[in-house]
Structure formats: structure tokens, C-alpha cells
Amino acid sequence: MSRRELDAAGITDPALRAAYLRCRVLNATHGRTYFLATRLLAPHQRPAVHALYGFARWVDDLVDEPGPDATPEVVSGCVDRAERLLAAGLARDGADGEPVVRALVHTVDRYDIDPALFSAFLRSMRMDLDVRAYATRADLQTYTYGSARVIGLQMLPVLGAVTDLATAAPYAELLGEAFQLTNFLRDVAEDLDRGRVYLPADELAASGVDRERLLWCRGRGAADAAVRGAVADQVARTWAVTREAARGIPMLRPESRPCIATALALYSGILGRIEAMDHDVFAGRATVGTGRKLRVAAPAFARAWWLRRNARSVHEGQAA
Template identity: 60%
Template sequence: MSRRELDAAGVTDPDLRAAYTASKAINASHGRTYFLATRLLPIEDRPAVHALYGFARIADDIVDGRLPKAQQALELMALERDMWTGTHPVLKALADTVERYRIDPQLFADFLSSMRMDLHVKEYATFDDLAAYIYGSAGVIGLQMLPVLGTAGPRAEAEPYAAALGEAFQLTNFLRDVGEDLDRGRVYLPADELAVFGVDRNRLRWARRTGRPDQNVRRALAHLVARTYAIYRRAEPGIALLRPEARPCVSTAAELYRGILDEIVAADYAVLDRRAVVPTGQRILVALPRLGVAAGQNARAWARRLTSRPRLPRRASIGIPGRDSSAVNSHRRISLGE
């Protein structure tokens, strides 16, 4: 985490600065597309996004790791227990972010509920069955981000679009990672949608082993890709509901993630034995034009802040379980149960 980002965010406590820096390292290492889009946010909001990503990554690594299921369940329980009072750097950054932006703590409980589903649910019969998992694993991510991104009008108007964009990102991940998920014993593509094309888990496994999806598998994947494109279109109007400084970031993330679908189509759906990725050069070409837009918007926003009345600190008490949040402001250290 750069000093400029932390200074702009008003993070002065050395422990919190280190915590946010650790979260940024996780984002930079594992979330290349997400991290690139984050560079388009106002500088003072970037630490919060890294904290949110870092927490989601820790939970995801628990359920995708090679530990026995019983140990994974224990680690998820410990993560939920320590979420607001733990000493892990990412948890410190998360607790600070949740208070700073007044994010609903229930969203994180819903997220962990979906992570627990990964320990015992191996497939989903229909999209309706998958809906609860997608909401907790992806829809809530969009809702967590909204207070950080800010909206041009009432937040409630933007919430359905934010959840839809999270859903589109998650379905894109399912299509990109279908082979890797098979290796973990999971199929996130609804069984009834696959069955229409004569595809089941065994047929997907054969395509994974041989690297040669047959026509049935290609048609099934094409159908699910088309459905995911439609969700991106449904989510797109929500970008205009965000505050102007946040729009370049979200539009870039949406275009880059949608680009993964383009790569799947370009590969003729032969992606079960490899991961479809947007080439680095293309990611840069998408992001570069928006960098200038973001810089101009951020400069104008900064000028408005300098000439307007001082704003109240963003952090406020929201009743995080297990924490005394009273009288906290953006320059005071928060006790996290060390």
C-alpha cells in the first residue's frame, strides 16, 4: 500500500497501515483484473477495496485448499468468530473498512454461509438452487462495495444492479474455472441446464481429461455464456447510478470480466483443460483510456472537497458484534482485541 493511498484515506495508525498493505499484496497477487480496475478508483478509497478483497480471498482459500473438510469447517468457524476482533492483518483492515464506510456486517455473514456450502454441496440442480450460493458468494460482494464506490442518488436504487454485476462476475468464474472445479469435485453449472444438451458430470470429466469437448459440451457452454452476457447487460445501467469517480473502475472491471467470456467463445469452448484469460496487452488497452477520465474526475472531486465545507468522518458506529465502536474517528486507533 502506498503512503499516498493511506494518507489520503486518513489511516495513520501504524498497525492499520500494515494491515491495509498486507491486503493490497493479496489483491495484487491473486486478483489481477480486479486489482487493475482498482487503480481507477479515487486514491482514498483503494485501501477499502483491498481489505474487502483480502477477506474474500482468505475465506475462498480455506474452502479451495487441500485440508480435510472437518479442518476447513473449523477454520471457517474461526474466521467468523474472529471476523471483527481478530489480529490477522486482513481482519484488522476489514473491521476498519466496515466501520469507516458503514457496511452492513450481515453481508459478511451471508458470504461465509455460501463458503460453508462449498464444504458439502457438490452440484446444483437448477439456477434457483444456485441462487442462494451466488447471492452469498458474489451478490453480497457488490453490495459491500457500494458504500465504498458511492452512488449519485439513493443507494437502494443501485443495489439490484450491484448484485447483478456480482452474479455476472461469479458465473464468468464458473465458466472459466469449470475444469478446476471438477478437480475439486464441484460442478456449479446447473444440472438441468446441462441436461438439455445431453451433458452431465461424467461428460464434463471426459472433456477435462482429453481437452476435447464434444459438440454437446460446446453447446451447453455456449448457452450458459449467452445467459451470462445477458446478466452483464442487465447490470450495466447501474454503473450510471454510481458517483462519477467510481464509474471508470466498475466499467473497466465489467468489460475485462466480460472479456473472459469473449476468450471462451474465441477458444470454441475448449476451456475445460485450460483457463481462459484476457491477455495482458488487452487489459491495458481497456484500462488506459479510462485512466485519463478517472484522473480528471478525481482531480475535480478533490478540488470540490477543498472548496466545500469539511465533511464529517466517514467512520461511524454501526454496531459491529463484539466491538465498542463509540466515539471513533478516522484518526484514532481501533482496538481489535490484540
């Protein structure tokens, strides 16, 4: 299947094909919900999405999974190297030694993606090296612009739009942010273990919650009433972003809509799961089960197949 995708995208160079396949493996291994949604895209779109995901995952792992002996200085040096490789690739001055970067550079060129979006992403990744909390939502949004909103903007040229891209761009940003905020809520315990809190401190304080209270709940494996109330507030705020992001789906090209609608439905399922757990994010990781994923994805697969089949019929009719 992956080779068919590369053929559909017109990618024939063996080294470049291997680079894209590496990105696809990263997506399939680490972003299973996201990967499932990409299966709804046309085959020629999928390699570019894998490249965008692959680069983001590669850099994220440099920061979050550096190894037991890596110092902050070493990790910072790794991020600096990633930035240099990307700059060299975009300048046609190397980067062939890193497959993820090679695939990304090809995707950036093919879809005319603004390189500044990747600079913003790398800035946010560097924030993870020394920023452990965010006082306000405005502070958090400085981080999520680079970690999430730019991901939506990177994706938009690949997905295409029936409006001009500038009109669809704010909704693409919100979509990235909705996914990121949902991940923050799902991963409160895991992030605490890394010394980070991605929920605005002033909003937590309104419910009587601070880092120490979160750590106490983490230690006992259960959220108390105050923490559940704070999480409920954060879930409500994330639902608001999710609903606003959904308004942009009709702006996308028809063949891209099933993918994004399915991704949004699956991430919404995580929010629903947190609600079903009475907002106790320390009782277990809120996930969407395989059965639920398949029930959500199956109608979208049928619609995506029909859209691609109809598009081929129209093209063949015009050619005749």
C-alpha cells in the same frame, strides 16, 4: 503508492496500516484483473476495497487451498474461526491477531456496511465443503447470493451512488453475480478437479451433458459438441446478466464509474475469449492478455485522472 492510499484514507495507526497492506498484497497477487480496476478508484477508496477483497480471498483460500492433510472438519473449523474473529472484531473484543480481519472491521465501521452480508458470504463458503453440484439455477443462486451478490453490496457504500443506495443495490448485486458466473465458466476444468460443478444440472441436461461427460472431456482435454453447446448456452445467460448489471454503472458516483466499467469490460473479455475458443473450456484457460487489459484500462485511467483533477479544482474553488 500504497502508503499514499493509506494517507489519503486517513489511516495512521501503524498496525492498521500493516493490516491494510496485507490485504493489498492479497488483491495484487490473486486478483490481478480486479486489482487493475481498483487502480482507477480515488486513492482514499482503495484501502477499503482491498480489505473487502482480502477477507473474501482469505476465507476462500481456507476452503479451496486447505493443504493436503486437511479434513472437511478441519476446514470447517477454520471457517468457524474466521467467523468468530470477525464477530469479536465487530464487537470490539479482539481480532487484532488477524490482519485481514482487523482491516475489514475498520472498513465495515467506516462505511457502515451491514455485517449480515459477511454472514451470508461465510454460509456460501461452507456450502463449498459439501455441495458438489446444483440441480437448478435457483439452487445455484442460493450459493451465488453469498459468494457474489453480497460482494457487490459490500462494495456499494465505498463506491457511492448518485441515487439512493437502495436503488443502486440490485445492480450492484448483479455485477457481483456477473463476475462470479464468468469465473465459473472460465474455471470449469479447475472446479471439476476439486469435485465441483457450478453450472446448473438441468440446464446442462438440456444439451445432453452431465458430470460424467464433463469429466470425460476433461480427461481428453477437449470439449465435444454437446459440451460446447451447453457452454454456449451458459455464456449467453451470463451475457444477459452482464448487460443488466451494466445499467447500474451510471448510478454510481462519477469517480467510481471508470473502475467498475473497466472491471466489467475485462470480465466481458473473458466471455469473449470463451466464444473465440468455440466454447471449449477444456482447451485452455480463457484469459484476457496484458495488451488487451492495457488497451481497455488506458482510456479509463485518463478519465479517472480527469475526474479526480476536476473534483480537486472544484473543491479548491469552493474553499477560496
